[in-house]
Amino acid sequence: METAIAFASVGLDxxxxxxxxxEALGNLMxxxxxxxxxxxxxxxxxxxxGLDWGTLADADPEAELVFLGLxxxxxxxxxxxxxxxxxxxIGSVAPPNPRLWAAMGMLxxxxxxxxxxxxxxxxxxxxxxxxxxxxxxxxxxxxGWQRSCTNTACNAEHFPRVDPVTIMTVECDGEMLxxxxxxxxxxxxxxxxxxxxxxESLEGAVKREVLEEAxxxxxxxxxxxxxxxxxxxxxxxxxxxxxxxxxxxxxETELDDARWFTREExxxxxxxxxxxxxxxxxxxxxxxxLLKWWLEQ
Amino acid sequence: METAIAFASVGLDxxxxxxxxxEALGNLMxxxxxxxxxxxxxxxxxxxxGLDWGTLADADPEAELVFLGLxxxxxxxxxxxxxxxxxxxIGSVAPPNPRLWAAMGMLxxxxxxxxxxxxxxxxxxxxxxxxxxxxxxxxxxxxGWQRSCTNTACNAEHFPRVDPVTIMTVECDGEMLxxxxxxxxxxxxxxxxxxxxxxESLEGAVKREVLEEAxxxxxxxxxxxxxxxxxxxxxxxxxxxxxxxxxxxxxETELDDARWFTREExxxxxxxxxxxxxxxxxxxxxxxxLLKWWLEQ
Numbered sequence: 001m002e003t004a005i006a007f008a009s010v011g012l013d014x015x016x017x018x019x020x021x022x023e024a025l026g027n028l029m030x031x032x033x034x035x036x037x038x039x040x041x042x043x044x045x046x047x048x049x050g051l052d053w054g055t056l057a058d059a060d061p062e063a064e065l066v067f068l069g070l071x072x073x074x075x076x077x078x079x080x081x082x083x084x085x086x087x088x089x090i091g092s093v094a095p096p097n098p099r100l101w102a103a104m105g106m107l108x109x110x111x112x113x114x115x116x117x118x119x120x121x122x123x124x125x126x127x128x129x130x131x132x133x134x135x136x137x138x139x140x141x142x143x144g145w146q147r148s149c150t151n152t153a154c155n156a157e158h159f160p161r162v163d164p165v166t167i168m169t170v171e172c173d174g175e176m177l178x179x180x181x182x183x184x185x186x187x188x189x190x191x192x193x194x195x196x197x198x199x200e201s202l203e204g205a206v207k208r209e210v211l212e213e214a215x216x217x218x219x220x221x222x223x224x225x226x227x228x229x230x231x232x233x234x235x236x237x238x239x240x241x242x243x244x245x246x247x248x249x250x251x252e253t254e255l256d257d258a259r260w261f262t263r264e265e266x267x268x269x270x271x272x273x274x275x276x277x278x279x280x281x282x283x284x285x286x287x288x289x290l291l292k293w294w295l296e297q
Numbered sequence: 298m299e300t301a302i303a304f305a306s307v308g309l310d311x312x313x314x315x316x317x318x319x320e321a322l323g324n325l326m327x328x329x330x331x332x333x334x335x336x337x338x339x340x341x342x343x344x345x346x347g348l349d350w351g352t353l354a355d356a357d358p359e360a361e362l363v364f365l366g367l368x369x370x371x372x373x374x375x376x377x378x379x380x381x382x383x384x385x386x387i388g389s390v391a392p393p394n395p396r397l398w399a400a401m402g403m404l405x406x407x408x409x410x411x412x413x414x415x416x417x418x419x420x421x422x423x424x425x426x427x428x429x430x431x432x433x434x435x436x437x438x439x440x441g442w443q444r445s446c447t448n449t450a451c452n453a454e455h456f457p458r459v460d461p462v463t464i465m466t467v468e469c470d471g472e473m474l475x476x477x478x479x480x481x482x483x484x485x486x487x488x489x490x491x492x493x494x495x496x497e498s499l500e501g502a503v504k505r506e507v508l509e510e511a512x513x514x515x516x517x518x519x520x521x522x523x524x525x526x527x528x529x530x531x532x533x534x535x536x537x538x539x540x541x542x543x544x545x546x547x548x549e550t551e552l553d554d555a556r557w558f559t560r561e562e563x564x565x566x567x568x569x570x571x572x573x574x575x576x577x578x579x580x581x582x583x584x585x586x587l588l589k590w591w592l593e594q
Contacts, residue, residue, distance in 0.1 A: 008498040016509055091430055117496020124495065130432035132425040133388055160495050164461040164532050198421065198457050198530045199414020201305040202523035212313055223520035226499035233495045235461050
């Protein structure tokens with residue numbers, strides 16, 4: 001199941017040991033190195049339908065470069081891969097757009113994983129130019145897996161951020177609780193979701209979100225699947241839970257609606273049908289896999 | 298199992314709906330409100346062995362206050378709880394110390410959860426005074442669950458950080474792989490662990506860490522338990538995996554040693570014995586629960 005989830009495949013050998021070795025990293029920045037071609041922060045698709053790659057000569061001379069990892073097997077056969085933090089991206093926030101979704105639909109699981117990781121990392125650099133501790137400028141370090149404060153009285157080290165998010169289906173009497181956010185397309189329902197907060201376990205976060213958003217007391221939380229979600233950098237942690245009381249009280253600031261759906265309704269919606277009780281979450285989303293997992297139980 | 302894990306209990310009603318409601322929040326800052334007493338960022342223990350609480354009158358007039366949540370049942374019976382970001386904490390980094398571990402040993406699961414969440418949040422405020430996007434000063438917002446950039450040309454919103462970490466045991470032929478970090482006390486072995494990186498699933502992160510640190514190819518990763526770890530703000534995600542090849546190659550920059558232990562050796566160490574093959578991770582750590590879970594299988 002793991003490999004079928006968008007962005008969740010293993011893209012490159014991340015070659016962690018090289019990041020902190022300035023000499024080894026410098027040696028990799030040669031004519032064999034590949035530069036991920038980006039349109040702003042969106043992917044560029046090659047004629048063969050895969051990610052488009054150039055060489056380091058294609059990089060903006062002003063751009064910071066992040067080391068994504070090694071592609072291919074064996075020390076002599078593997079090729080170092082980089083992406084650039086283009087000056088035009090600095091400080092900007094780029095939400096996903098329809099053109100992006102279309103481009104992503106063409107990519108293989110491996111390419112999607114490479115792109116997702118690169119997008120999160122480049123976006124983080126573009127929006128973390130300054131030290132949150134002292135306000136001075138930061139500079140890229142360790143091949144792009146760190147930024148370091150340039151103020152010698154501070155020297156704080158900052159690391160790329162990953163935000164854990166719980167996303168959960170809830171079951172009672174063979175039916176499933178799903179909700180719809182105001183931003184969803186018409187008739188789309190999906191799993192409830194929310195960020196894990198400081199001081200919470202995964203199970204605690206699931207129970208809090210379900211109670212906050214739908215007024216439902218959840219129990220017996222179980223983990224199902226996870227997905228890195230590069231908008232901008234979440235770790236989606238998919239869970240399934242149970243409840244003994246189906247009474248819904250929605251939080252109207254978060255949800256338009258929340259409802260119970262029968263197994264038949266979920267099954268029909270998951271065929272891609274748009275004339276059923278609701279429209280299912282798209283295959284890109286880990287919510288899609290939560291519904292699929294439930295139908296297979 | 299969930300409730301037995303340190304920091305993982307539900308401490309307070311986080312009352313998310315109040316955070317963004319400035320009027321409601323202001324109304325809670327009255328004589329009934331409680332202020333968590335901290336010694337720097339360490340807990341103060343009351344004569345009854347619980348967390349020590351004061352009133353808002355005990356707060357430093359210069360301190361920012363974070364709203365932790367509501368304690369007790371019912372709107373009239375519940376008491377709002379706060380913690381302060383004391384000016385003395387600003388910019389500092391406070392690692393755990395032996396006095397802290399001793400104090401934590403006295404606290405109930407609920408108090409430990411309240412303290413852990415408060416510590417992560419206060420520490421985040423102390424080390425995030427400036428906007429990572431533009432470098433201007435930030436100010437506390439939404440009861441301490443946000444900081445906002447004061448530069449009107451930026452207006453970036455920043456949220457408390459939670460770093461997902463995978464921590465994993467690996468099994469082969471009924472034996473378990475454990476490692477020791479250089480900072481561990483003598484003869485202590487524990488589960489391998491590492492931060493989840495941008496672009497990784499939970500399962501991908503587990504496999505990468507095991508390969509990087511011990512040279513072991515892991516498969517069949519399963520989730521076991523999670524724990525918020527407030528040093529400074531991790532979500533520990535405990536997993537168990539399998540391998541078919543026991544050949545260990547350790548990463549000497551990360552580990553002093555990694556070894557396979559028999560079920561008997563793990564069982565004996567988990568009694569607290571210090572004369573066995575190794576000394577087990579302490580009950581505070583989710584690694585302790587991973588070993589316990591394995592012995593119960």
